[in-house]
Amino acid sequence: VPRPTKGIYEDAPHIIALVELVEGVRMMSNIVGDDAIARVRLDAPVQVEFEIRDGMSVPVFTLAAA
Amino acid sequence: MTVVAIVGAAETELGVRPHLSALELHADAALNALADAGVSPAEVDGLCVADPGPVDVAGYLGISPQWVDGTMTGGCSYMLHVRHAAAAISSGLCKTVLITHGESGRSGIGTVRKPRPASSLPGQFEMPYGGSRAPYTFTVPARRFLADRGMTVEHLAEVVVAQREWAVGNSRASRSEPTTVEAVLAGPMIADPFTRDMCCPVTDGGGAVVITEVDAARAADMRHSPVYVWGGGEAVESPLASQMTDVTRFEAFERAGAAAFASAGVAPDDIDHLMVYDPFAHVPLYGLEALGFVGWGESGEFVRSGGTRPGGRLPMNTNGGGLNYTHTGMYGMFAIIEAVRQQRGDAYRPVADAQVSFVLGVGYSFGASGALVLSRHRREFGTGQRG
Numbered sequence: 001v002p003r004p005t006k007g008i009y010e011d012a013p014h015i016i017a018l019v020e021l022v023e024g025v026r027m028m029s030n031i032v033g034d035d036a037i038a039r040v041r042l043d044a045p046v047q048v049e050f051e052i053r054d055g056m057s058v059p060v061f062t063l064a065a066a
Numbered sequence: 067m068t069v070v071a072i073v074g075a076a077e078t079e080l081g082v083r084p085h086l087s088a089l090e091l092h093a094d095a096a097l098n099a100l101a102d103a104g105v106s107p108a109e110v111d112g113l114c115v116a117d118p119g120p121v122d123v124a125g126y127l128g129i130s131p132q133w134v135d136g137t138m139t140g141g142c143s144y145m146l147h148v149r150h151a152a153a154a155i156s157s158g159l160c161k162t163v164l165i166t167h168g169e170s171g172r173s174g175i176g177t178v179r180k181p182r183p184a185s186s187l188p189g190q191f192e193m194p195y196g197g198s199r200a201p202y203t204f205t206v207p208a209r210r211f212l213a214d215r216g217m218t219v220e221h222l223a224e225v226v227v228a229q230r231e232w233a234v235g236n237s238r239a240s241r242s243e244p245t246t247v248e249a250v251l252a253g254p255m256i257a258d259p260f261t262r263d264m265c266c267p268v269t270d271g272g273g274a275v276v277i278t279e280v281d282a283a284r285a286a287d288m289r290h291s292p293v294y295v296w297g298g299g300e301a302v303e304s305p306l307a308s309q310m311t312d313v314t315r316f317e318a319f320e321r322a323g324a325a326a327f328a329s330a331g332v333a334p335d336d337i338d339h340l341m342v343y344d345p346f347a348h349v350p351l352y353g354l355e356a357l358g359f360v361g362w363g364e365s366g367e368f369v370r371s372g373g374t375r376p377g378g379r380l381p382m383n384t385n386g387g388g389l390n391y392t393h394t395g396m397y398g399m400f401a402i403i404e405a406v407r408q409q410r411g412d413a414y415r416p417v418a419d420a421q422v423s424f425v426l427g428v429g430y431s432f433g434a435s436g437a438l439v440l441s442r443h444r445r446e447f448g449t450g451q452r453g
Binding site: 001002004005008009014016017018026027028029030042053054056058060 | 191192193194195196197198202203205206207209210213255256257258306307308309313
């Protein structure tokens, strides 16, 4: 997504992802990290981390090492 | 045992129309549709309005309906309204139902874009990630759909090109110039995989239909041939893309579609004109497969090879669709009106010999669906029986 969401998530461009957790839950999140836009693929393994956004701690994901 | 038909259908001015508020668009649409039907406002005893609801529109029009429906399922609300109206008329709750749409989606006059509150499901589970608008939340499902079926972004562009053919030269259409796959793909990126022309334009406009019971004597007296409501279906799923049962199928399309086919007593082979609400270019591909017009994974090639274009086996989105004709925000009304025009034979680009139309709506991204079967031929509503 090339444009920011004002007041909530201002990084742009950014990656919106649907992440399937090993626990069986599917959730929307972002893939963050250097080169993520160049490297992201469907079915890429990811690792959770947490960011503070608009006062909330939200789970986001980085691409796991291949 | 009731035969119900759309006897009036009309639109307002379309495009960029800042001199008309949303409520004025409702009223203009209502008066145009009533005039089209030859029905006076005083005869209207039923009213369906999704937004801002039937109270505002009844008050503005100065009518006193004895039955109202404010069902709001986003852009497919009007498919549900037609189904509900046919059921209400069949039950004797009212006789003549007006369904109106008016939306100042482009100019924002009386139409307020309300962000979902932070406490809502999208506010909690999509907004924090930038999932603030349909083109963004649709991205991953569309990519997965293409990848699983061995399709590419060229197939999305083919949907735009095929539908544009229907709109070429129509001064009422927002996008009416011929285009090519290369031009669509070269357009500005809105959100991967969607370039600009794979996303609907945002416009101002309104439309309305009038529905009533039609006996054989009355049918002969109508200004236009009635378009009979054979059946319908409706289904809801989730407001969250992440909670779709399967992001590469829209299950609500399948459920609403199956109900519409069954209640009308028809199968895909009986349909010769299709409208699939297309806010974005992937949605018609989902619709073609969900309704069984093509097999799993065959939708892209079917569109690419001309199956839905003028002269194709299954003409689809014959006003150009939301992608080309107009998209006020809740486009469903315009898909219904185009089906009425095709069944009457007075569309801008008529389908040769269209006998039965199928109209499939989507609402709240992949949240809700409504489906209708409409035809120039008499048939009871919901029984599959000849009327």
